[in-house]
Amino acid sequence: MNVIGELALWVSLPVAIWGGALAFIGGRQNRGDLVLSAERTVYAVLALITLASLGIVDTFLNDRFEYTYVASYSSLDLPTFYKVSGLWAGQTGSLLFWLLLLCGFSALAVWSNRSKNREFMPYVVGTLMVIQTFFLVVLLFADVNPYAKLGFTPIDGQGLNPQLQNYWMTIHPPTLYLGFTAFTVPFAFAVAALLSGRLDSRWIVVTRKWILLSWFFLSNGIVFGMRWAYEELGWGGYWFWDPVENASLLPWLTATAFLHSVQIQETRGMLKVWNMGLVLVTFILTIFATFLTRSGLIESVHTFAQELKIAYIFLGFMGALIALVTVLIIYRLPQLRSSNQIESFVSRESAFLFNNLILVATTFAVMWGTMLPLFSEGFTGQEISVGPAFFNRVNVPFGIAILFLMGVGPVIAWRRASKKNLQKHFVVPTAVGLATAAGLWLAGARVGLSVMTFGIAAFVLWVIGAEFWKGTKARARIEGEGMVSAFWHLVMRNRRRWGGYVVHVAIVIMFTAFAAAPWYQEIRQTLDPGESAEITSPLGSTYTLTYEGLSTNFNDRDDNLAWQAVALLSVRKDGEPLPPMTTEKREYIRPDRSTSTEVGIRSTPVEDLYITLADVNTRLIEMRVNDPSQQTATFTFMVKPLVSWIWASAFVLTIGALIGMWPGGAEVRPPASRPASDAPAPAPAGD
Amino acid sequence: MLFAAGILVILAVAVLVLEPIVRGSRASLERTNDEMSEAEATRRVRLLALRDAEYDYQMGKLDEADYRSLRAELAAEALAAMEAVEAEKGGGPNSRVSPAPDALEAEIAAARAGLRDGTTCGACGHGNPAGSRFCASCGQALHLSGSTSA
Known part of the structure; x- marks a missing residue:
């Protein structure tokens, strides 16, 4: 098994290169046979990498300590459970595991688009195969081959780090990696749209769904990591602004920004360059996250040994990606012009825009704080690092602002909202928020920012509750339905919006729990x-x-x-x-x-x-x-x-995301068949 | 044994990947007819925006004056989008004639009624005569109660 596995790893490299080359040639020359062959390579590489991964699991299960990787991360006494998860316990194995998930998502993307979005597929397949090729080259030539041998056979292995001997070990990394790798598919579609010049609404629909899926995995992966830290590391915290934690937060922030701003593009045809940029940046940030973990350049609880060779390969790849997408965007700029302008400062568009600005500002702040040790060492020779205090001081105000916008956004209409109506909608929620804050203050909670967060949380929950109530009433009136059926149809006909509100509730719960930290x-x-x-x-x-x-x-x-x-x-x-x-x-x-x-x-x-x-x-x-x-x-x-609220919020978030992602319903109906929907106009789906 | 297994893996991959080129099987590279065109997508977005405005108004987010002016704008945009769809389909001379403004209201009302009694196709949106069991346009089975089919 291990010999076949190693062979499969080597065979997959030429297959991936073949697939990438053929896909682009087939796309340019309009050769369906070449493209079909390229699509087959996606399945072939998936099969080969599955074999390679099974081979590694096999070496673990059979205690083959002549393999460096097994000797470093396993031992005779290690429970079977952790031998299987040995596949992602260390540097080299986790790269292979990453590639395995990437191949899985690539195959899913090709399979689910076998009879639609065909105009994009040559470039989608080409892009996916280039990225797979990159990971294969790293695995095979950057001294991280999981099949590398020691040259002798130790009697026993080093065993697994105790902190990894925890059941979250089997849950957190795979979930996080699922999130990271799934972002490759929207990236491939974005590149395909740029290359093929088909920049109409179609690519954004496909991309949006994949981003939501990746975002869902990434959110859960991050929360699982927090829970692992809380239960295992013993210092009682769940987030330390560790570089690798930050690295997983960065693509989450930009993906969250995209999920909001894409709605402006769908309804108003604006922000096309911005959205394209967010998709591309999100993917590059996932590569950056691997780079940060694998290279060991920045001290972190997650890092493996410092590997300069791999660091340079990753830096080169990221540099090439950034250069390529920049050139492509500039080349397609004329096709990415906005077809509308924002009409009013007080409109849902501008609320979304503020949300995006804050999320991107947070991304920069987190990035800056994370990279500071590296920059300062490079420029001054002295390594300066900032601790959690810096991140909290910068990001808490951003977080509070985002929380506030969650209460404002739903209440204001698209395009324009009259001040009178705003007042009418805000009086009660504002009163509820102020009363909550005042009550807590009087009860002795004397931490300004936290009390403010609790107050705004109450305000947002009230707004969202009222939104569900008023929406149901409006639907009952417009469609002449009973309240229960009106509520059901309201949510089911526009899952994205109402699922989104449920996710907002989850974020409110989570932020409330964070705000309890001073106590x-x-x-x-x-x-x-x-x-x-x-x-x-x-x-x-x-x-x-x-x-x-x-x-x-x-x-x-x-x-x-x-x-x-x-x-x-x-x-x-x-x-x-x-x-x-x-x-x-x-x-x-x-x-x-x-x-x-x-x-x-x-x-x-x-x-x-x-x-x-x-x-x-x-x-x-x-x-x-x-x-x-x-x-x-x-x-x-x-x-x-309130710590348990954080874990509870992950469940609420999952429910909300599932409502938003559930196939069928509002998203697949062409216009005439779903006039009863109150959608904020999602673009056509059909996939 | 191991050697044979290795050869088998390589052969299987080669057959899978090279078969399309050798036998000339092709993957489609064009948008298929049943995928929504850009004009249809625009029309759909406009109709939904109109519906959204109605909800915003009903939920008190828009006051009446704003709603009326917004609806007039959205209706004009929706009409333009519908014309574009007609033009794209390259129908007869009628396709150039812009429908009266209330045609849109009629389309929404008709579609809503069709959905309720199950004659509007859930897949393609085609309105079918009462009592139809299958869509005349795309062949999709029609649900008896459209409102629960979403």
């Missing part, structure tokens, strides 16, 4: 068995945690553990007993004998009680001393209000 409580205390610590929640209740003792066990080979020391704590909230909690230190069976901490979390909708075993005498544990008087341990206790 996070933390104490660190050293306790002997039998001693207690107290921590007071910002909402007034007091938790009493009593350290009951440490239990240890050794050589749990099923879990790949050398030893495990579990601290048991009984918990009382205002004197009422709660179920006890545990937190532990572990040493994994690995040559470097690294330990990790498992946190204990008691999560409620109101707040999380988060405990970690910060320090314990591991030497005594290893010597198997079982004496309670020597089990002194240091704990960190934290109370974190």
Whole structure:
């Protein structure tokens, strides 16, 4: 299997080059046979890369430590579960996995367009194959071939980093990669539209759907990463403005901007260059994200070893892409002229425009902060890096502004909105928002920006609720339907708009949870068995945690553990007993004998009680001393209000995105058949 | 054994990829007739904008004066788009004649009525005589209750 896998990896390179060349030649010469052959290469490369990936999984499952990659990321004792996910645990494997997903999406794009959008397909296939070729060249020639061998066979491997031995490991990277790689398809369509000169509404329809799909995966991938950090890293946070976290946020921001501004292009024929730019930039930012992770140029919790060779290859590729798309856009500029102008400052178009400006400004701010260490080192020789404080100071105001626009956008009409109507719509929501903020302030919440966020969140939720209510009423009146059926049809006939509102609700929930951060409580205390610590929640209740003792066990080979020391704590909230909690230190069976901490979390909708075993005498544990008087341990206790809302918001976001993406319904009906829709005029779909 | 498997993989890929060139099978490179043309897309966007304005008005986002002027503009744009569709289809001499302004209202009303009683085709929008089971234009099966077919 591994030999076939390696062979498949090598064979796929000429096949991909053949496909890319033939697609472009076929497109230029209008040769259907060449294009069909090129389309077949997409399926062929998918099959070959699947073989190559299965080969790697096979080497993991069979403990083939003569392969460098397996020796570095696996060991005899590693549970099977993590051997399979070894495919994306390290540098080289994750590049192959990235390519596998890219091939999967490419094949899906070709298959779903086998009988439509044919005029684009030669260039779409050509672009996809060029990008696949790039990743293949990196894999085969940049010292990151997952099939590279050590030259000898170690008895055991290095084992997997303990922090990766967590179930989120099997969920977070694939979801994130699905998001990243799916952006390649809209990029290919954008390039195809530019190359073929078919810049009418068609490419934007295809692109929009793919961007929404990628955005959905990327959003969930980011939230899963936050959850992983929260549950595994033990510092109690979920976002650290780490360079690689930022790198995943950048394409998310530009894709979010596109999902909004594309509606202006569809309804008003404006912002064509801008939208084209956003699609291209979003894809380039996904490549940038891989570059940042793979090159190790910037210090991060995610980086693999620093690889200058791969860094230069990625930089060259990004440079070539940027040059190419810039030339193409300039060449097609005459066809990308706006067919309309914004009529009024107070219109939904201008609200969307503000939203875009803020999102792009945020992109720049995050990019700047992320790249500063590299720039400063390059120009001054001194590496300057900015911490979370910088990112928070810059981005919190942007976030609040975006939140505010979520409440403004839905209420104002396209093209023009009269001031009188605006007043009528804003009086109640504004009152609700102000009352919320004032109430919280009086109740003792004295953090200006947070209280402002809570107030605006209430304002936005009220606006969205009212929008659903008024929309249902309007539909009931126009169509003469009952309220329930009017509501159902309202949402189903324009899934994009109403699904979008549900996503907005998710973002409001998430931002509300972020705004609770100033109230996070933390104490660190050293306790002997039998001693207690107290921590007071910002909402007034007091938790009493009593350290009951440490239990240890050794050589749990099923879990790949050398030893495990579990601290048991009984918990009382205002004197009422709660179920006890545990937190532990572990040493994994690995040559470097690294330990990790498992946190204990008691999560409620109101707040999380988060405990970690910060320090314990591991030497005594290893010597198997079982004496309670020597089990002194240091704990960190934290109370974190509203954290579970972040995870809840991901569910709401998923529901909203699914409503928006669900095929059929409003999106596939030609005009005459769906006059009852209240769509903000989505362009034709049909795919 | 391994060698044979390797050869098999390479052969399979070669056959799959080269077959179209050797046998001359072709992929289509042109937009097909059943895909929406740009003029139809524009018409659809205009009609939907008109509908959107109606909702904005009903939900109190537009006041009456704004709504009337906006609707007049949108109706004119929609008419132009409909003419463009007619011209594109290259119909008879009638296609050049611009329909009366209320033709648009009539089209929306007719389409809405058609959708309700199930005679407007959900796939192509063609209006069929009452009692039709299949669309006369595209052959799609017609739903009995159009309002739930979306």
